[in-house]
Amino acid sequence: MRQDEAQGAATTFADFVAGTVWEDVTAQDHEAKRSILNFFATALGSSRDPAVAVALKTLLPFSGAATSAIIGRPERLDAMGAAFVNAISANLLDFDDTHLDTIIHPAAPVAAPVLALAQARGFSGQAVLTAFILGVEVECRVGNAVSPGHYARGWHITSTCGVFGAAAACAKLLGLSVQQISNAIGIAASQSAGVVENLPSAAKNVSVGNAARNGLFAALLASNGYSASPKAIEGPLGWARAMGDAPDLAKLTDGLGKSWEIAKNTYKPYPAGIVFHAVIDACFKLRAQLDGRIDYIASISVRGSALLLARGDRPVRNERDARVSIHHCVACALLLGAAGVTEFSETTVSRPDIISLRRKVKAVLDASLPDGAARVTIHLASGETFDEIVMAAKGSLEDPLTDRDIEAKLRECARLGGTDWDIERVIDRVWNLDTLADVSGLMGTHG
Known part of the structure; x- marks a missing residue:
C-alpha cells in the first residue's frame, strides 16, 4: 500500500x-x-x-x-x-x-x-x-x-x-x-x-x-x-x-x-454552459454563409455527445433555462449574431422571433463527437443545406x-x-x- x-x-x-x-x-x-x-x-x-x-x-x-x-x-x-x-x-x-x-x-x-x-x-x-x-x-x-x-x-x-x-x-x-x-x-x-x-x-x-x-x-x-x-x-x-x-x-x-x-x-467567451460553446461558434460561421436568409430556414439539427443533449435539450421558460439550452444558443447566434449577457436576458428569451427559431432546432445524439464538440446543419426551405462542425470552441485550451x-x-x-x-x-x-x-x-x- x-x-x-x-x-x-x-x-x-x-x-x-x-x-x-x-x-x-x-x-x-x-x-x-x-x-x-x-x-x-x-x-x-x-x-x-x-x-x-x-x-x-x-x-x-x-x-x-x-x-x-x-x-x-x-x-x-x-x-x-x-x-x-x-x-x-x-x-x-x-x-x-x-x-x-x-x-x-x-x-x-x-x-x-x-x-x-x-x-x-x-x-x-x-x-x-x-x-x-x-x-x-x-x-x-x-x-x-x-x-x-x-x-x-x-x-x-x-x-x-x-x-x-x-x-x-x-x-x-x-x-x-x-x-x-x-x-x-x-x-x-x-x-x-x-x-x-x-x-x-x-x-x-x-x-x-x-x-x-x-x-x-x-x-x-x-x-x-x-x-x-x-x-x-x-x-x-x-x-x-x-x-x-x-x-x-x-x-x-x-x-x-x-x-x-x-x-x-x-x-468562457459566452455566458452559457461550456458544452454549448461549440454550438454557438458553429452557428456564427453558418450565419456568415446564410447571408441574411434566416427567414428561409426550415429546420436546424444540432449533433453532439450525450452530455450536450443531457444538459441542453430542454424547454426554455426563463433566462436560466436559456443559458443551458441548445435551442436558445442556436437562435441567438443565428438571428442576432451575438451570444453575450444581453442575449441570455429575459427580454431576449421572450422575443417572438427568438422563440420561433428555437422551435426549428432539433438535438441529435452523435456518439462520434467528443464532449465540447458540435455539428450544426441548417436546411433551407429551398432544399439548400449548410453544415459546420466545431471540435474546439473559442475559449478552450486549443483556442x-x-x-x-x-x-x-x-x-x-x-x-x-x-x-x-x-x-x-x-x-x-x-x-x-x-x-x-x-x-x-x-x-x-x-x-
Missing part, C-alpha cells in the same frame, strides 16, 4: 498544502491571476442581480463585524457572509472559468472565501495567490477522482468539490498545521452538497455559495481544535462512496506538486481567451452590472496582486 493511501488523502493533501510556499507556485501565478480576473468579471456582472440582492438582504441582519466587501457593491458583511454572496455572484451568469476534465468552475468557491478572509485579516497578495492555487489544485483533484460518475449521478461538482478547495485554501491562509489542514478537509466532506437538478434555478448558486462559506467555516473550526477522519474522502463510508463510486486514488494524489490543475483552466480578452470581458460585465467600482484599478491590482501587502486595496475599489 502506498504511503498516501495508508495515511488518508486528507493528510496527503494537508502535507502538500502546508509545505508549499510562494516560490513553489510562481510558475502558476499568471494563470491564477487570469482566473481571479475572470472571477471579478463574472461577479461584477451579477452584482445587481436580484439573486445577489436577496442573498445580501437575508444575511445583513445576521452578519458579524462587516469586514469584507461585496464585489461591485458598497455593502460589507462578515467574511463568511461575503464569501457566500461573492461566490453566488461569480457563478450566477454561467460565465465563470471551467476546468474541462471535471466541468468544475474553480474560482467561485475558492476565490470568494480566500479574498473575504484575506480582507478581514489583512493578508498579502502573495498569500492569497498561494492559497488560491492550492485550493484549486485540491478541488480539481477531488473532482478528477470521481469524474464522470459523480456529476452523472446528479451532484453539482463545482459545489460538492469546491468546498474541499475552499477549506484547503483558507486553512493555508490561516497558517494551520498539517493536522489542522487535514481536519479542515475532513470537515468539508461533511458539508458538501449541490444537485444538478437545480441548475436552471438560483438554488444552484446557493450550493456554490455554501461551498465557499462552508470551506471557510471548516478551516476556522479546524483552527480551533475540531477534528475529522483523515479518510473522510475515500474511506469505506466516506464522501466519495456516499456520493457516487469508489474514487480513483491515483487521480487524487499522483504527481501532486509536479503537475497543476490550474494550468488546465479555461475561460484560449487572451489576457486582453479577459480584461475586455471584465469591462463589459462591469458595464452591464452597473457598478461604480473603479474597473481599471481592479484590473491593475489583479495583475499586480503578488506585490500587494494587503488585498484590502483590491477589495475596496469602488467610488
Whole structure:
C-alpha cells in the first residue's frame, strides 16, 4: 500500500498544502491571476442581480463585524457572509472559468472565501495567490477522482468539490498545521452538497455559495481544535462512496506538486454552459454563409455527445433555462449574431422571433463527437443545406481567451452590472496582486 493511501488523502493533501510556499507556485501565478480576473468579471456582472440582492438582504441582519466587501457593491458583511454572496455572484451568469476534465468552475468557491478572509485579516497578495492555487489544485483533484460518475449521478461538482478547495485554501491562509489542514478537509466532506437538478434555478448558486462559506467555516473550526477522519474522502463510508463510486486514488494524489490543475483552466467567451460553446461558434460561421436568409430556414439539427443533449435539450421558460439550452444558443447566434449577457436576458428569451427559431432546432445524439464538440446543419426551405462542425470552441485550451480578452470581458460585465467600482484599478491590482501587502486595496475599489 502506498504511503498516501495508508495515511488518508486528507493528510496527503494537508502535507502538500502546508509545505508549499510562494516560490513553489510562481510558475502558476499568471494563470491564477487570469482566473481571479475572470472571477471579478463574472461577479461584477451579477452584482445587481436580484439573486445577489436577496442573498445580501437575508444575511445583513445576521452578519458579524462587516469586514469584507461585496464585489461591485458598497455593502460589507462578515467574511463568511461575503464569501457566500461573492461566490453566488461569480457563478450566477454561467460565465465563470471551467476546468474541462471535471466541468468544475474553480474560482467561485475558492476565490470568494480566500479574498473575504484575506480582507478581514489583512493578508498579502502573495498569500492569497498561494492559497488560491492550492485550493484549486485540491478541488480539481477531488473532482478528477470521481469524474464522470459523480456529476452523472446528479451532484453539482463545482459545489460538492469546491468546498474541499475552499477549506484547503483558507486553512493555508490561516497558517494551520498539517493536522489542522487535514481536519479542515475532513470537515468539508461533511458539508458538501449541490444537485444538478437545480441548475436552471438560483438554488444552484446557493450550493456554490455554501461551498465557499462552508470551506471557510471548516478551516476556522479546524483552527480551533475540531477534528475529522483523515479518510473522510475515500474511506469505506466516506464522501466519495456516499456520493457516487469508489474514487480513483491515483487521480487524487499522483504527481501532486509536479503537475497543476490550474494550468488546465479555461475561460468562457459566452455566458452559457461550456458544452454549448461549440454550438454557438458553429452557428456564427453558418450565419456568415446564410447571408441574411434566416427567414428561409426550415429546420436546424444540432449533433453532439450525450452530455450536450443531457444538459441542453430542454424547454426554455426563463433566462436560466436559456443559458443551458441548445435551442436558445442556436437562435441567438443565428438571428442576432451575438451570444453575450444581453442575449441570455429575459427580454431576449421572450422575443417572438427568438422563440420561433428555437422551435426549428432539433438535438441529435452523435456518439462520434467528443464532449465540447458540435455539428450544426441548417436546411433551407429551398432544399439548400449548410453544415459546420466545431471540435474546439473559442475559449478552450486549443483556442484560449487572451489576457486582453479577459480584461475586455471584465469591462463589459462591469458595464452591464452597473457598478461604480473603479474597473481599471481592479484590473491593475489583479495583475499586480503578488506585490500587494494587503488585498484590502483590491477589495475596496469602488467610488
